[in-house]
Amino acid sequence: MSYDVGVVIVSYNSAHVIEGLLATIPQALDGLSAVTAVVDNGSTDNSLEILRARDDCLVVENSNTGYAAGVNRGVEALPGVETILVLNPDVRLGPGSVRSMFATLQATRAAVVAPRVLQPDGQLFRSLRREPVLLRTAGLGWTKRPCFDEYISDPATYEHRQVVDWALGAALLVRRDVHTALGGWDESYFLYSEETDFSLRAKDRGWSTVYEPTAVVTHIGGASGRTVRTHVMQVLNRVRLYARRHPPYAGVAYLCLSVLSETSWVLRGQGESIASVKALLSPRSRPAELGCSDTIVPR
Structure with missing residues (x-):
């Protein structure tokens, strides 16, 4: 059918x-x-x-x-x-x-x-x-x-x-x-x-x-639960998406701006952004599921 x-x-x-x-x-x-x-x-x-x-x-x-x-x-x-x-x-x-x-x-x-x-x-x-x-x-x-x-x-x-x-x-x-x-x-x-x-x-x-x-x-939203880990994935994947579609220097710039943006959220009291700043700057701290821990600019 x-x-x-x-x-x-x-x-x-x-x-x-x-x-x-x-x-x-x-x-x-x-x-x-x-x-x-x-x-x-x-x-x-x-x-x-x-x-x-x-x-x-x-x-x-x-x-x-x-x-x-x-x-x-x-x-x-x-x-x-x-x-x-x-x-x-x-x-x-x-x-x-x-x-x-x-x-x-x-x-x-x-x-x-x-x-x-x-x-x-x-x-x-x-x-x-x-x-x-x-x-x-x-x-x-x-x-x-x-x-x-x-x-x-x-x-x-x-x-x-x-x-x-x-x-x-x-x-x-x-x-x-x-x-x-x-x-x-x-x-x-x-x-x-x-x-x-x-x-x-x-x-x-x-x-x-x-x-x-x-x-x-x-x-409804949030049916599977939102955690610090999923927030980190969201932030990293935005950088990955941009970096894959643009020249290397642009990927570096996007990463730097993402660090500044997430830092601003830390200053406004959003605790989960502490983890995302760390993940942006330290590849080894990134979720293994993403497979992007080998370069500073995640791809």
């Missing part, structure tokens, strides 16, 4: 949220046919017990080799499906949201379609982003000027369909042929920046990421 959409959910200790997401999929499809694969990345809670008891999803058991690896395993488990919906387990899909994203994907030159993302209280989440550049890591995002701010902040901007550099990876509809052409999601990031990398590599090939405001999802 052929399906309009293959849904890939990457789960890690998500027992408390995964069923809530699965319950919203049928109304979000609005008549589209779909098959769902939940990739469990080595959960230690009762996620697998919950998933195995259901008959509406294929369970793919995977060791914890990272989010991008989970996405790739999920796509591999759904051969023949040409449109892939990648979801975090802590998302709730609004009625008709997948149908709306699917229509946009068919009507545009998009590799990726991103929905409007709301916070649990119904407020808009700033899910749209600009490409990382040196000025945007200088800690001047509070100015709200595009040259300094990676976030697209103006609420009015979120009212219309538009091409963006990249968008939050909590819910993305992706063309499978683009996924294949790019060799899938880059597993070396382990966690964070993989969606940025995917959209920017697609852009390099002439494809776009399109924001569709009529597709609405709610992102």
